[in-house]
Amino acid sequence: MAMTEISTFDDQQAEIVTAPRDQPDTEVTKHEFAEPDAKTVGDVRSKNPRMIASDVNVWYGDIHAIKNVTLEIGSNEVIALIGPSGCGKSTFLRCLNRMNDSIDVARVTGDISLDGQNIYSKELDPVALRARVGMVFQKPNPFPKSIYDNVAYGPRIHGLAANRAELDDIVHRSLDRAGLLKEVRDRLDEPGTGLSGGQQQRLCIARTIAVNPEVILMDEPCSALDPIATARIEDLIDELSSKYAIVIVTHSMQQAARVSQRVAYFHLGDLIEVDETDRVFTNPRHKLTEDYITGRFG
Ligand SMILES: Nc1ncnc2c1ncn2[C@@H]1O[C@H](COP(=O)(O)OP(=O)(O)O)[C@@H](O)[C@H]1O
Ligand SMILES: [Mg+2]
Numbered sequence: 030m031a032m033t034e035i036s037t038f039d040d041q042q043a044e045i046v047t048a049p050r051d052q053p054d055t056e057v058t059k060h061e062f063a064e065p066d067a068k069t070v071g072d073v074r075s076k077n078p079r080m081i082a083s084d085v086n087v088w089y090g091d092i093h094a095i096k097n098v099t100l101e102i103g104s105n106e107v108i109a110l111i112g113p114s115g116c117g118k119s120t121f122l123r124c125l126n127r128m129n130d131s132i133d134v135a136r137v138t139g140d141i142s143l144d145g146q147n148i149y150s151k152e153l154d155p156v157a158l159r160a161r162v163g164m165v166f167q168k169p170n171p172f173p174k175s176i177y178d179n180v181a182y183g184p185r186i187h188g189l190a191a192n193r194a195e196l197d198d199i200v201h202r203s204l205d206r207a208g209l210l211k212e213v214r215d216r217l218d219e220p221g222t223g224l225s226g227g228q229q230q231r232l233c234i235a236r237t238i239a240v241n242p243e244v245i246l247m248d249e250p251c252s253a254l255d256p257i258a259t260a261r262i263e264d265l266i267d268e269l270s271s272k273y274a275i276v277i278v279t280h281s282m283q284q285a286a287r288v289s290q291r292v293a294y295f296h297l298g299d300l301i302e303v304d305e306t307d308r309v310f311t312n313p314r315h316k317l318t319e320d321y322i323t324g325r326f327g
Contacts (some may be wrong), residue, residue, distance in 0.1 A: 067096060069174065070314045071304035075103030075291075078149075079244060080125060080162075081275040085139030087120050087129065094120045096298040098139075100230045102244065107266060107275045109285035109306070112295035113321065118278040122246050122293070125276065126162035143243065160187055163237035167249040171221030171236075176213050179221040179232055180204060181224035183240035199239055207235035208265050227258025238273070244268065247277040251284065263288050282322060285312055295320045 080102040087095035095117045097277045102108055102125070110118040120129065127148060129135040141148050148158055160183060171179050183189075190196035200217070204210040209231040213224070221232050230250060237245055247266070251259040266275060266288045279285050285292055285306065292309040294302045294317070302309060302318045313319045 039259065067299040067301075069099065069300045069303060071302045071309070073300070073303050075101040075102050075106065077104045078102065079104040079144065081139040081140075082121075082124065084093050085121070085124055085137065085141060087117070087124060087138075088134075088136045089132070090134045095124070096296050098300045100293060100300060100303060102274050102276055103291070104274050105270055105272070106291060107270045107277060107289045108291040108293060109289035110276065110278045110293050110295060111280070111285050111321070112301075114280070115297075116295040117298045118295055119248050121300075122164075122248055122276060122278055125244065126159050126164055127320040128133055128159075128164065130155055136220045157187075161242055162244040162246060163240065163242040165230070165233050165237055165245065165250045168253050169226060169233050171224070171229050171232050173222060174221065174222070175218045176204075176221050176232060177217040180235050180239050183236060186238055188241065203235040203239040204232075206238055206269070207231045208233055208268075225258070227254050227261055228232065230254060230258070230262060231265065234262075234269075238269070242273060244274045244276065247275065249278055249280060252280065259284075282310070294321065296321070 032172055078101040082098060082100045082102075085095055085098045086093070098121060100121075110121065112118055120135075124137055124139075124141060125148075129137055137149070143158070143161060146153065148162075172182060174182070177200055180203050181190075181196055184196060187212045201210060204213060208237045209228060212228060213219075213232075221229065226233060230253075234245075239280075251262050254262065262285065266277065269275060277285075277288065279288075287323050289306045291303065292306045293300055294309065294315070296317050302313060304314070310322055311316060313322060
């Protein structure tokens with residue numbers, strides 16, 4: 030009946046177009062751009078999802094960088110996003126904490142939730158969201174401040190400590206959890222930028238966890254580090270996954286195999302295949318995944 034059809038259509042529209050709300054004239058729904066041939070193989074679901082991305086599309090102007098991607102991020106899991114350069118790994122990662130908001134030409138549609146709450150909702154403050162979904166970048170980027178102030182920065186902004194003793198406690202615990210406390214305990218007043226690259230990256234991880242995130246996004250966090258510093262970060266990722274959901278972009282399949290429980294393989298903006306890491310690396314279902322992991326391209 031006509032009335033039923035209309036109400037279904039309205040529901041879908043409301044669900045599909047979530048951002049950015051301030052540019053309603055440029056909104057596009059998946060119905061106009063869907064590419065039904067690119068269907069993800071494997072299992073995009075998680076037993077215990079913390080974040081759910083449904084039918085996510087991202088455009089940079091005319092470039093369709095992410096195409097109808099649906100993926101669940103599980104609690105206490107490490108999921109690795111892999112694929113050739115330019116396939117959209119960083120773009121998808123940035124959707125998960127609305128970092129694409131700051132890119133003028135970027136437009137995101139679809140539905141992304143954190144613990145059931147739409148992260149593109151008008152009621153949700155992106156700054157508060159980024160405390161809950163923290164990010165660690167490729168190049169360690171400590172603030173030009175002391176080690177202490179780097180870690181205390183977020184807790185201060187978000188008012189997480191009632192007094193200096195509480196702040197000290199958060200800073201110490203975060204540095205400890207990031208595996209850095211022993212090395213810096215006696216020089217918390219020294220600049221964070223004076224640390225080695227690996228230490229700086231652990232400082233950035235301490236800064237991220239100081240605000241009690243639920244999810245940590247990491248975009249090639251070891252690509253500027255030597256093998257020893259990389260091994261330390263990988264150990265740390267393993268430890269942190271008991272408390273946080275971790276999404277890591279990596280160009281190293283060895284690293285994905287070492288740190289992740291699930292792997293998502295992207296190709297030209299499509300999510301081609303998702304599955305348990307062992308399965309993807311030993312028995313990929315899709316030809317494109319197989320070509321990539323056997324080194325035929327990428
Ligand atoms: N800020 C941007 N402006 C315009 N195009 C972009 C921007 N960032 C990424 N792109 C384009 O989007 C596509 C996906 O890029 P990206 O997400 O960085 O891929 P990856 O992280 O897998 O290398 C590429 O075609 C890239 O050129
Ligand atoms: Mg990238």
